[in-house]
Amino acid sequence: MDRRDFLKLSAATVGAATVSGTAGAQTLPDWIPNPFGPMPPQWYDGDVKQVYSYCENCFWKCGIQVSVEGGKVRKVDGYAANPKSRGMLCPRGQGAPTQTYDPDRLKRPLIRIEGTERGEGQYREATWDEAFDYIAEKMFKIRDEYGTEATAWFGHGTGDKWFASYLPGAWGSPNAAKPSVSLCTGPRETASQYTFGRGISGHEQIDWAETDYILLIGHHIGEDTHNTQLQDFSLALKRGAKLVVVDPRFSTAAAKAKDWLPIKPGTDTALLLAFMNVLIEENLYDPEYIEKYTLGFEQLANHVTQYTPEWAAEITDIPASTIRRIVREMGEHAPRAVIPVGRHVVWYGNDTQRNRALYLVNALLGNYGKPGGYYFCDAPLVEEYPHPELPLAPSSGGCGGTTTEVEAESPFRDSVDRGLFYGTATAVQEMIPPMITGEPYPIKGLFSYGVNLFHSIPMVERTKEALRNLDLYVAIDVLPMEHVMWADVILPEATYLERYDDLLLQSYKEPFIAARFPAVEAMYDTKPGWWIAKELGNKLGLGEFFPWEDMEDYLDTRLRSIGSNLEEMRTQGTIVRRGRPYFEDYERFNRNPLGTPSGKIELYSERFAAAGHNPMPVYTPPMDVPEGHYRLLYGRSPMHTFARTHNNAVLMDQMSENEVWISTHEAETLGIHQGEYIWVEGEDGTREGPVKARVTERIRNDCIYMVHGFGHKAPLMRLANGRGASDTHLQSRYTLDPISGGAGLRNNFVRLVPGAPHPHHPPIKDMVADRSPV
Amino acid sequence: MNDHLQTVDRSMARTTRRVAHVVDPATELETLVLVYNLLAATFNSPREALVDDLRAGRIEVTADRLAHLLGSRAPVLKPTDLPRLEATYVDLFVSSRKGIAAPPYLGYAIDNELLGEAAEALGRTLESQGVGISPTWRDLPDHIAAVSEAGLFLLGIERVDASRELLARFMLPWFDRYAHVVADRDVSGYYGPLITFLHGSIREVTRGNGS
Numbered sequence: 001m002d003r004r005d006f007l008k009l010s011a012a013t014v015g016a017a018t019v020s021g022t023a024g025a026q027t028l029p030d031w032i033p034n035p036f037g038p039m040p041p042q043w044y045d046g047d048v049k050q051v052y053s054y055c056e057n058c059f060w061k062c063g064i065q066v067s068v069e070g071g072k073v074r075k076v077d078g079y080a081a082n083p084k085s086r087g088m089l090c091p092r093g094q095g096a097p098t099q100t101y102d103p104d105r106l107k108r109p110l111i112r113i114e115g116t117e118r119g120e121g122q123y124r125e126a127t128w129d130e131a132f133d134y135i136a137e138k139m140f141k142i143r144d145e146y147g148t149e150a151t152a153w154f155g156h157g158t159g160d161k162w163f164a165s166y167l168p169g170a171w172g173s174p175n176a177a178k179p180s181v182s183l184c185t186g187p188r189e190t191a192s193q194y195t196f197g198r199g200i201s202g203h204e205q206i207d208w209a210e211t212d213y214i215l216l217i218g219h220h221i222g223e224d225t226h227n228t229q230l231q232d233f234s235l236a237l238k239r240g241a242k243l244v245v246v247d248p249r250f251s252t253a254a255a256k257a258k259d260w261l262p263i264k265p266g267t268d269t270a271l272l273l274a275f276m277n278v279l280i281e282e283n284l285y286d287p288e289y290i291e292k293y294t295l296g297f298e299q300l301a302n303h304v305t306q307y308t309p310e311w312a313a314e315i316t317d318i319p320a321s322t323i324r325r326i327v328r329e330m331g332e333h334a335p336r337a338v339i340p341v342g343r344h345v346v347w348y349g350n351d352t353q354r355n356r357a358l359y360l361v362n363a364l365l366g367n368y369g370k371p372g373g374y375y376f377c378d379a380p381l382v383e384e385y386p387h388p389e390l391p392l393a394p395s396s397g398g399c400g401g402t403t404t405e406v407e408a409e410s411p412f413r414d415s416v417d418r419g420l421f422y423g424t425a426t427a428v429q430e431m432i433p434p435m436i437t438g439e440p441y442p443i444k445g446l447f448s449y450g451v452n453l454f455h456s457i458p459m460v461e462r463t464k465e466a467l468r469n470l471d472l473y474v475a476i477d478v479l480p481m482e483h484v485m486w487a488d489v490i491l492p493e494a495t496y497l498e499r500y501d502d503l504l505l506q507s508y509k510e511p512f513i514a515a516r517f518p519a520v521e522a523m524y525d526t527k528p529g530w531w532i533a534k535e536l537g538n539k540l541g542l543g544e545f546f547p548w549e550d551m552e553d554y555l556d557t558r559l560r561s562i563g564s565n566l567e568e569m570r571t572q573g574t575i576v577r578r579g580r581p582y583f584e585d586y587e588r589f590n591r592n593p594l595g596t597p598s599g600k601i602e603l604y605s606e607r608f609a610a611a612g613h614n615p616m617p618v619y620t621p622p623m624d625v626p627e628g629h630y631r632l633l634y635g636r637s638p639m640h641t642f643a644r645t646h647n648n649a650v651l652m653d654q655m656s657e658n659e660v661w662i663s664t665h666e667a668e669t670l671g672i673h674q675g676e677y678i679w680v681e682g683e684d685g686t687r688e689g690p691v692k693a694r695v696t697e698r699i700r701n702d703c704i705y706m707v708h709g710f711g712h713k714a715p716l717m718r719l720a721n722g723r724g725a726s727d728t729h730l731q732s733r734y735t736l737d738p739i740s741g742g743a744g745l746r747n748n749f750v751r752l753v754p755g756a757p758h759p760h761h762p763p764i765k766d767m768v769a770d771r772s773p774v
Numbered sequence: 775m776n777d778h779l780q781t782v783d784r785s786m787a788r789t790t791r792r793v794a795h796v797v798d799p800a801t802e803l804e805t806l807v808l809v810y811n812l813l814a815a816t817f818n819s820p821r822e823a824l825v826d827d828l829r830a831g832r833i834e835v836t837a838d839r840l841a842h843l844l845g846s847r848a849p850v851l852k853p854t855d856l857p858r859l860e861a862t863y864v865d866l867f868v869s870s871r872k873g874i875a876a877p878p879y880l881g882y883a884i885d886n887e888l889l890g891e892a893a894e895a896l897g898r899t900l901e902s903q904g905v906g907i908s909p910t911w912r913d914l915p916d917h918i919a920a921v922s923e924a925g926l927f928l929l930g931i932e933r934v935d936a937s938r939e940l941l942a943r944f945m946l947p948w949f950d951r952y953a954h955v956v957a958d959r960d961v962s963g964y965y966g967p968l969i970t971f972l973h974g975s976i977r978e979v980t981r982g983n984g985s
Contacts (some may be wrong), residue, residue, distance in 0.1 A: 103888055485869075716870055769886055
């Protein structure tokens with residue numbers, strides 16, 4: 001037996017390929033890679049590498065500079081030359097490295113152990129090749145039995161291009177969907193497309209910096225912190241802009257407002273109709289603007305005659321005199337008075353009409369396309385990497401995505417939600433029932449890229465039932481969220497600090513292009529989304545659609561179409577273009593930015609009328625609150641994004657649990673005390689909590705409020721698990737918006753049950769110091 | 775392979791004779807080799823080869839021999855199969871629905887940080903011995919499986935002190951922190967007993983090392 005035999009049990013049992021070295025050497029020779037890199041005792045300038053990227057910890061996508069030392073990300077800062085950060089970052093952006101170095105991350109491809117149930121969480125490791133083979137075999141089987149359409153693709157985040165658009169297009173499935181549409185911005189985009197002929201875009205095109213009067217309706221700026229939006233808002237207030245907040249809750253923004261109007265939930269459209277009534281009745285609109293840019297004013301004027309402030313006061317709980325006063329103030333400041341559209345706008349099922357009402361008020365104020373109102377923005381044009389035309393163009397939309405395009409004639413079946421609503425962008429929640437019922441045809445396969453199925457789609461038990469019925473469920477993610485551990489195959493994605501991604505082509509007041517460069521090598525056996533898509537595409541026989549060698553080739557080719565290249569971007573990070581924010585910027589070149597069939601702002605929508613929808617907004621009352629219940633309202637926190645950041649130690653240290661806001665009056669009635677832990681019970685009996693009660697005068701008596709994204713039920717995410725309550729798990733119904741397909745989520749009602757045990761969670765800092773296993 | 779180990783009389787391992795500290799260089803070398811072999815067999819992803827080694831009794835023989843040299847009690851490993859080993863390995867060390875039991879990263883066990891100062895110190899230690907972790911290794915460089923390979927490599931070039939130091943400074947803290955967790959959570963009947971045994975073995979061979 002030689003020494004080698006003696007040293008090892010068997011070459012295959014031990015790693016056999018993990019070590020490189022040279023016998024007798026005192027130092028590493030050059031040819032041996034040293035994974036630890038140079039390790040000076042402390043930082044100094046020359047050691048810190050700066051890498052440009054853009055943030056992914058929310059979807060504002062701020063430009064960032066990543067500081068890397070010793071092969072490790074040490075710090076992330078806002079990039080001064082990037083229009084969406086201007087050198088500043090929010091807590092979530094600064095907390096980015098903590099996610100990359102989170103020990104709970106997914107590390108390797110995993111395949112569910114044969115014979116175990118979905119949700120049981122029993123997995124074996126697999127190589128990427130093995131995982132792709134497994135997926136491909138199942139995909140082909142589903143295709144042969146049910147068609148390519150029988151696989152659904154959900155995506156959220158920068159990489160959703162590949163998984164909710166490109167790959168399903170190449171594969172031939174129209175059932176690609178994004179929660180950022182029907183569970184977030186879909187109604188506002190649909191309303192905008194049908195009113196202005198263009199979308200709102202992912203960042204909301206409000207000219208905050210130039211406005212003099214801001215009225216927020218259910219808009220939680222400062223809580224749903226988006227970096228430069230908040231910077232501009234703060235500057236506007238500093239400059240003296242007046243602020244009015246309409247909200248059932250005294251929000252963070254309300255604390256800065258001159259007026260807080262605690263509206264009855266679900267009655268916003270009535271208020272907006274009354275605004276229009278006063279603007280028109282009192283001639284507070286700009287007739288020249290109306291004449292030049294709008295269509296249907298007479299019909300609108302006739303329509304809103306009936307919607308007096310007195311009528312609205314009965315519905316909204318806001319006095320008629322207040323309504324008149326506020327409208328007159330807006331009229332005084334017009335066109336530099338604005339009602340900004342919000343982000344998460346799926347409330348009561350009448351959401352397209354509500355958003356249209358909001359746009360029409362803005363149009364009457366004459367602020368659309370004018371300084372201090374809504375500005376125009378277009379994404380910079382960069383050519384695609386040349387590739388064969390995809391067999392199908394899925395309508396998954398996205399933040400700011402189009403919702404009105406009609407698909408070209410297709411050899412594929414329509415998406416399973418076609419016909420359930422008027423718009424054409426798919427609705428993610430409507431993809432679930434066909435997984436259970438097989439109607440209109442079965443969905444048997446599902447890819448979920450970055451979509452938290454149990455913290456975004458309402459009716460969680462229905463989603464679980466759907467997952468049980470699938471023949472294949474693949475989850476691509478960074479963290480082992482609850483829904484991930486239900487998958488047949490788990491594909492671990494590298495974090496955004498470790499990967500290239502596609503270019504960010506940002507429509508903004510100053511449109512810009514930003515690139516994401518990997519700051520460090522991907523940890524473990526994780527891979528970037530683009531690589532996963534390409535390799536999977538190859539296995540599925542779709543290699544012709546992925547002709548690029550790698551992402552450097554892909555990005556470089558795209559950048560060369562605008563006279564730049566990858567190396568230039570590496571040193572620059574962001575390329576800023578000149579914008580055309582106002583009407584006059586277009587009119588100077590005899591161009592019209594409005595994309596409606598009439599080329600005008602359509603106050604009256606012929607297209608809606610032809611489709612059997614109200615051509616002008618009407619008020620639809622929300623569902624009544626059942627006795628003993630409260631309307632469930634929810635919102636954001638500056639420290640967290642969706643349900644994504646709750647295992648981030650830095651952010652959880654800032655905010656480790658949510659609270660249930662309950663009015664002082666109701667708390668006294670129920671015997672609930674400040675800081676006490678309670679249960680929140682949904683109408684279907686689902687209990688969430690224990691969650692801390694926040695007894696406050698800052699909310700109406702008929703509703704409760706909590707920050708979204710807490711209440712994780714994932715022991716494997718040790719910091720997130722079991723802290724607070726999940727609003728999504730309490731949503732046992734949604735009200736479908738018949739126009740956009742949005743899922744109105746605020747017709748859900750809960751009871752509050754005192755007496756929950758104190759959970760005694762250890763402080764986050766202690767858990768970080770000792771992340772004891774559970 | 776491993777004819778030498780296979781011919782060891784298993785009854786020898788049942789003795790309760792305690793060797794306080796291994797002093798004979800040849801015996802010490804053998805002891806360390808056995809420890810590192812078992813470490814590598816435990817912390818590399820389970821494959822058919824491991825099952826073959828188990829079926830052929832090679833793991834048990836190795837453990838028995840080590841127990842004999844250290845005067846300790848050899849672990850009793852339950853018969854198992856590859857699917858169970860794979861599922862347990864993932865559950866304990868990779869991703870688990872219940873929460874990963876024991877992150878297999880030596881630096882993390884010391885300072886709660888991935889690729890932190892402890893991992894850097896480990897890197898420096900290996901670097902000073904002319905050893906690096908191959909870039910083809912698909913996990914962090916302070917993963918126990920990789921460092922076990924490094925330890926074996928050091929023994930192969932007769933750097934006994936360095937390999938012992940590796941155990942004392944970096945392996946032992948991990949076992950002090952996580953061995954009992956693995957023992958509590960293991961359902962395979964393999965990882966729990968073996969890691970408990972390795973914990974005792976490492977403690978024994980590093981006694982007096984001043985860790």
